[in-house]
Amino acid sequence: MTGATAAFESVSKRFYRGRRHGTLRDLLWPFSARGAGRDPFWALRDVSFSVGPGQAFGIIGPNGSGKSTVLRLLAGILRPESGRVVVRGPSGRRPRIGALIELAAGFHYELTGRENVYLQGAVLGMRRAEIAGKFDEIVEFAELATFIDTPVKHYSSGMNARLGFSIAAHLDPDVLVIDEVLAVGDDAFQRKAFARLAQAVRGEVPAIVVSHQLHRVIELCDSAMLLDHGRVAATGTAAECVRAYVGSADGPAPSEASPSPIRLTGVSEPDPAAVEPGERVRVRVRGVVADGTGEPATVGVRVRSLPREDLVFVAHSAACGVGLPGSGPFELEIDVRMNVAPGTYRVQPVVWSVRGGRELARGDATLVVVGGASAANGRVFADPKIRLLSS
Numbered sequence: 001m002t003g004a005t006a007a008f009e010s011v012s013k014r015f016y017r018g019r020r021h022g023t024l025r026d027l028l029w030p031f032s033a034r035g036a037g038r039d040p041f042w043a044l045r046d047v048s049f050s051v052g053p054g055q056a057f058g059i060i061g062p063n064g065s066g067k068s069t070v071l072r073l074l075a076g077i078l079r080p081e082s083g084r085v086v087v088r089g090p091s092g093r094r095p096r097i098g099a100l101i102e103l104a105a106g107f108h109y110e111l112t113g114r115e116n117v118y119l120q121g122a123v124l125g126m127r128r129a130e131i132a133g134k135f136d137e138i139v140e141f142a143e144l145a146t147f148i149d150t151p152v153k154h155y156s157s158g159m160n161a162r163l164g165f166s167i168a169a170h171l172d173p174d175v176l177v178i179d180e181v182l183a184v185g186d187d188a189f190q191r192k193a194f195a196r197l198a199q200a201v202r203g204e205v206p207a208i209v210v211s212h213q214l215h216r217v218i219e220l221c222d223s224a225m226l227l228d229h230g231r232v233a234a235t236g237t238a239a240e241c242v243r244a245y246v247g248s249a250d251g252p253a254p255s256e257a258s259p260s261p262i263r264l265t266g267v268s269e270p271d272p273a274a275v276e277p278g279e280r281v282r283v284r285v286r287g288v289v290a291d292g293t294g295e296p297a298t299v300g301v302r303v304r305s306l307p308r309e310d311l312v313f314v315a316h317s318a319a320c321g322v323g324l325p326g327s328g329p330f331e332l333e334i335d336v337r338m339n340v341a342p343g344t345y346r347v348q349p350v351v352w353s354v355r356g357g358r359e360l361a362r363g364d365a366t367l368v369v370v371g372g373a374s375a376a377n378g379r380v381f382a383d384p385k386i387r388l389l390s391s
Helices: 024-031 067-074 113-123 128-142 157-169 187-202 214-220 238-247
Strands: 005-016 040-051 056-060 082-088 097-100 175-179 207-210 223-228 231-237 262-267 280-289 297-306 310-316 328-337 343-353 359-362 366-370
Touching: 005 067, 040 056, 040 067, 040 082, 040 223, 040 231, 056 067, 056 214, 056 238, 067 082, 067 097, 067 175, 067 207, 097 157, 113 128, 113 157, 128 157, 157 187, 175 187, 187 207, 187 214, 207 214, 214 238, 214 343, 214 366, 223 238, 231 238, 238 366, 262 297, 262 343, 262 359, 280 297, 280 343, 297 328, 310 328, 310 343
Parallel strands: 056 207, 056 223, 097 175, 175 207
Antiparallel strands: 005 040, 005 082, 223 231, 262 280, 280 328, 297 310, 297 343, 343 359, 343 366
C-alpha cells in the first residue's frame, strides 16, 4: 500500500495561441507590455478532484478539452496559473510518479533498446541497480528479447511504444499518470498492458487515466470527470461520465423542416448493462404518437461503437413487423443479441420515416458495455466452435 494521493484544488491553466516558449524571451513575452492580452486561452478553468490509494480516476472529453494538460500539471511538466496541484508520496516523502505520456519521447534513437532501458529508467527516477534487477522482466513484457541490442531507430512505432510502456510500467510508482497508452501495440498487447495497469491499481497505487477507449475507462476507473473546453462538465462514476459524454456527441439534430409525428420521451437503462459477447440486452423505449395525420414513422434503436462512432446496426419496429398506435403513448421493448467485440456501445432511440428512411427525431442515448475475454477477437462475435478431428 503506497499511501500516496493526488489532487487538483481549483486549478486553472492559461496558454497563448501561436507562441512557442523556445527562448527566455518567448517565455517572458506574455508578461511584457507588448504581449499582455495577446490572444490568451484557458486550457483549464477551476478544475478540482482528488485520487487516493487504490483508486483510478478517469478523465474524458473531446480533443482540446484539457485532458493532457491535467496530466502534464500532475507530472510537474507545467505549472498552474492559479490553484494547487498536490501530489504526496507515502509518509509525506517526495512521490515517484509513473508518467505514461508520450511513451518513446525520451528514447535516443542511435542507442540500442538495452541502452535506452537504462537511459529511460534513469530519467524516470530508477537507480541503476533497480533497472538491472528488472531488466529481464521489462524486456520480456515488451516482447523484444530478439531486438533488444538493435538501435531503436530500426524499431517500428509499435515496438517503441511497447518498450516505453514496459519501462514505465515497471517503475513501481507511487502515483500513475496515464495518457492514451491503453491503445498501445496490437490487441493482445493492449490486453496485457491493461491487466498490468489494473494490477497496479489493485496494489493501492492511485491512477489518473486519460483515454478515448471509453470501455477501458469504465472497466478500470472508480470515478471520472468529463472536461469540455477546460471546464468540468460532469463528475461521478465512470459510466455516468461516459454517458454524459456520448449524450453530448449526437451530431447534427434532425431537420425541423420535417417534424416528427412521434415524440420520444425516454429510454431505459440496458438490462443487463454489461454483457459478454453474444449475450442479449433489452431496452425499453417510450414515446407519444401525435394526434392527426402525419408522415408514417417507425421507432427503434441505432447502435454505434465508441469512441469512433462506427454504426453497428439499426433495429426498428416496422422492420420487425410491429405496429405503433395511431395516437397516444406507447412503450417498446427492444431485445438484441450483442454479437460484437468487447467495447462500449451507444444505444440511442430514433424515429425514422417509413417512406424515405430519413431520421425524424432522436432520444437520449444509453450505454452497453461488452467485456470479458472471448474465444476470438474481431469486430463481430461469431460464437466459434472448434473440435479436434484428428491428431
